[in-house]
Amino acid sequence: xxxxxxxxxxxxxxxxxxxxxxxxxxxxxxxxxxxxxxxxxxxxxxxxxxxxxxxxxxxxxxxxxxxxxxxxxxxxxxxxxxxxxxxxxxxxxxxxxxxxxxxxxxxxxxxxxxxxxxxxxxxxxxxxxxxxxxxxxxxxxxxxxxxxxxxxxxxxxxxxxxxxxxxxxxxxxxxxxxxxxxxxxxxxxxxxxxxxxxxxxxxxxxxxxxxxxxxxxxxxxxxxxxxxxxxxxxxxxxxxxxxxxxxxxxxxxxxxxxxxxxxxxxxxxxxxxxxxxxxxxxxxxxxxxxxxxxxxxxxxxxxxxxxxxxxxxxxxxxxxxxxxxxxxxxxxxxxxxxxxxxx
Amino acid sequence: xxxxxxxxxxxxxxxxxxxxxxxxxxxxxxxxxxxxxxxxxxxxxxxxxxxxxxxxxxxxxxxxxxxxxxxxxxxxxxxxxxxxxxxxxxxxxxxxxxxxxxxxxxxxxxxxxxxxxxxxxxxxxxxxxxxxxxxxxxxxxxxxxxxxxxxxxxxxxxxxxxxxxxxxxxxxxxxxxxxxxxxxxxxxxxxxxxxxxxxxxxxxxxxxxxxxxxxxxxxxxxxxxxxxxxxxxxxxxxxxxxxxxxxxxxxxxxxxxxxxxxxxxxxxxxxxxxxxxxxxxxxxxxxxxxxxxxxxxxxxxxxxxxxxxxxxxxxxxxxxxxxxxxxxxxxxxxxxxxxxxxx
Numbered sequence: 001x002x003x004x005x006x007x008x009x010x011x012x013x014x015x016x017x018x019x020x021x022x023x024x025x026x027x028x029x030x031x032x033x034x035x036x037x038x039x040x041x042x043x044x045x046x047x048x049x050x051x052x053x054x055x056x057x058x059x060x061x062x063x064x065x066x067x068x069x070x071x072x073x074x075x076x077x078x079x080x081x082x083x084x085x086x087x088x089x090x091x092x093x094x095x096x097x098x099x100x101x102x103x104x105x106x107x108x109x110x111x112x113x114x115x116x117x118x119x120x121x122x123x124x125x126x127x128x129x130x131x132x133x134x135x136x137x138x139x140x141x142x143x144x145x146x147x148x149x150x151x152x153x154x155x156x157x158x159x160x161x162x163x164x165x166x167x168x169x170x171x172x173x174x175x176x177x178x179x180x181x182x183x184x185x186x187x188x189x190x191x192x193x194x195x196x197x198x199x200x201x202x203x204x205x206x207x208x209x210x211x212x213x214x215x216x217x218x219x220x221x222x223x224x225x226x227x228x229x230x231x232x233x234x235x236x237x238x239x240x241x242x243x244x245x246x247x248x249x250x251x252x253x254x255x256x257x258x259x260x261x262x263x264x265x266x267x268x269x270x271x272x273x274x275x276x277x278x279x280x281x282x283x284x285x286x287x288x289x290x291x292x293x294x295x296x297x298x299x300x301x302x303x304x305x306x307x308x309x310x311x312x313x314x315x316x317x318x319x320x321x322x323x324x325x326x327x328x329x330x331x332x333x334x335x336x337x338x339x340x341x342x343x
Numbered sequence: 344x345x346x347x348x349x350x351x352x353x354x355x356x357x358x359x360x361x362x363x364x365x366x367x368x369x370x371x372x373x374x375x376x377x378x379x380x381x382x383x384x385x386x387x388x389x390x391x392x393x394x395x396x397x398x399x400x401x402x403x404x405x406x407x408x409x410x411x412x413x414x415x416x417x418x419x420x421x422x423x424x425x426x427x428x429x430x431x432x433x434x435x436x437x438x439x440x441x442x443x444x445x446x447x448x449x450x451x452x453x454x455x456x457x458x459x460x461x462x463x464x465x466x467x468x469x470x471x472x473x474x475x476x477x478x479x480x481x482x483x484x485x486x487x488x489x490x491x492x493x494x495x496x497x498x499x500x501x502x503x504x505x506x507x508x509x510x511x512x513x514x515x516x517x518x519x520x521x522x523x524x525x526x527x528x529x530x531x532x533x534x535x536x537x538x539x540x541x542x543x544x545x546x547x548x549x550x551x552x553x554x555x556x557x558x559x560x561x562x563x564x565x566x567x568x569x570x571x572x573x574x575x576x577x578x579x580x581x582x583x584x585x586x587x588x589x590x591x592x593x594x595x596x597x598x599x600x601x602x603x604x605x606x607x608x609x610x611x612x613x614x615x616x617x618x619x620x621x622x623x624x625x626x627x628x629x630x631x632x633x634x635x636x637x638x639x640x641x642x643x644x645x646x647x648x649x650x651x652x653x654x655x656x657x658x659x660x661x662x663x664x665x666x667x668x669x670x671x672x673x674x675x676x677x678x679x680x681x682x683x684x685x686x
Contacts, residue, residue, distance in 0.1 A: 038382075038426060038430075039382045039409070039411075057417065057421075060414060061421050061424075064425050064426050066384055066411050066425040067411060067425070068412070069412070071403060071554075074403045078400075081403070081404075082409040083409075087409060145586075210416065211420065211421065225587045226586045226589050227589075229592075231574065231576070231590055232590075237685075238415075238416075241683050243390075243488075246569050246570075247569075247575075249572070262420040340586075
């Protein structure tokens with residue numbers, strides 16, 4: 001089992017998880033309603049933190065609750081944590097072992113918060129710290145770069161948003177239809193490999209997304225950093241235009257994520273502007289052929305709020321293919337271990 | 344008036360503001376207590392968003408309230424905002440004109456939230472949208488890169504944290520002592536210029552901080568991007584170790600921000616590791632001489648929770664000096680305008 005196997009396993013992992021989620025999440029939603037809780041705090045690091053960024057949008061829009069991303073050090077190091085008794089506090093961690101994430105959930109539970117762990121390790125300290133646990137049951141993840149646990153985390157967060165909020169029957173149906181769409185999202189490895197081999201000189205790039213796909217941009221950039229040593233920097237298109245755009249060098253590489261919906265025009269407009277004015281060489285993960293640049297497609301029939309679960313698949317395949325094209329080993333990223341224990 | 348004048352003006356701007364803040368913020372804290380509000384949401388973009396990141400720590404630790412950074416598009420574009428009636432909602436914007444930030448505050452006020460605008464333009468749409476307004480009165484900011492409005496925003500957020508929370512008499516005294524410390528933080532322009540001229544080849548770098556100084560790292564990186572076109576990427580040291588460290592190239596530049604306190608050892612350890620193992624060429628904004636790299640000092644007698652207001656000053660001077668050393672004009676960053684109107 002290696003990285004590429006784990007990437008290909010994702011439709012099956014998500015399918016297994018979807019069957020269990022409604023039963024696991026109903027007690028969480030019941031606790032939240034009974035306690036009159038109206039706010040969510042998420043503690044996570046690395047890829048899991050990008051699942052948290054997705055949660056800001058999914059739990060905000062579908063769950064209708066505002067989501068804060070925790071500063072774990074307020075709990076673990078400064079020992080002056082905010083009061084979170086009337087808050088749903090989520091810890092998200094593949095290993096369930098990052099001490100700072102565990103300390104947020106432990107501290108929150110001691111204050112009286114409703115706590116939920118989303119982890120691939122049900123025997124971990126994080127699972128022990130939380131009152132409710134979603135065991136992702138994604139199977140062992142051996143590659144250092146997280147793939148299947150990331151999509152499993154996104155799926156759990158999407159189902160939590162639906163359980164907390166006013167999800168329609170249509171939205172529940174779309175969630176159940178995900179595994180089939182994920183199969184199609186993995187469809188064209190040859191096409192992705194061809195684009196990656198044209199991009200084998202990738203050393204540095206900007207990765208743009210907005211709204212739901214800020215998470216996809218962040219996670220794509222992290223895979224490129226971890227696997228291929230690419231200096232990839234992710235931005236919301238709105239934040240990018242507030243300053244960093246000044247540092248875009250003419251002729252350089254641009255990656256972007258684009259999905260049908262209210263944000264499509266923002267991403268299209270900025271990619272077109274950078275291609276036309278600064279000769280950006282674009283590669284776009286998108287549900288329609290982009291106006292500029294090479295196209296890494298994902299299925300267009302996934303609704304926007306769930307599309308980050310599909311869009312990351314071609315992005316992962318691209319990152320793995322660029323790594324190989326650069327002559328590096330995607331199974332052995334330099335200077336990383338699978339579990340990073342930050343306090 | 345240009346960038347360097349505005350940088351030098353900061354002690355006076357902060358001094359004027361500090362005198363007015365207690366009177367402006369008391370009614371906000373009274374509203375929050377009367378309504379039993381226990382959560383804060385901050386909407387901002389660019390440098391103002393970094394003042395929001397500072398707010399996560401200052402309002403979390405000193406104000407004891409958890410802070411969420413808003414996804415403005417949930418209000419402005421998706422039209423499916425979270426419910427925030429029992430939330431203190433802050434909009435932070437120099438110009439008060441960014442439509443997405445205004446829409447968060449407008450939407451929140453319509454829902455019944457307590458709303459506060461922190462802006463340099465009291466006649467702006469943001470100020471009109473909020474029930475409470477802190478007019479920064481920093482005077483016109485003409486340089487495209489924000490400097491004095493950023494430190495004024497930090498000062499307002501620090502005073503808000505103190506007003507909301509359980510700040511001690513000692514903490515209020517430290518706030519009032521800031522202007523004098525800021526004078527000293529600007530002290531050694533010649534030393535900073537000398538380090539900058541040795542760094543005139545700066546094209547790309549990582550900027551590390553943690554805890555309160557994540558905000559400083561983000562803002563320093565943004566100044567380098569805006570002014571000098573440097574591809575500077577800021578990270579929390581904890582997030583950096585969870586993956587991106589794999590992309591640190593031997594011999595490359597490293598910037599870091601370090602202050603006495605629970606996080607000092609984290610920053611010291613990672614700078615030392617990257618200097619020793621990967622020959623990182625470090626420049627460190629710090630309140631003590633760092634073990635590795637060149638030193639940009641700031642006053643050591645400012646307590647950690649207020650130190651981001653002092654530490655950003657040598658970082659701004661360094662960014663301006665590098666810009667000049669690179670033969671670029673700090674008054675005219677490419678592709679930027681003073682007010683960016685994102686929806």
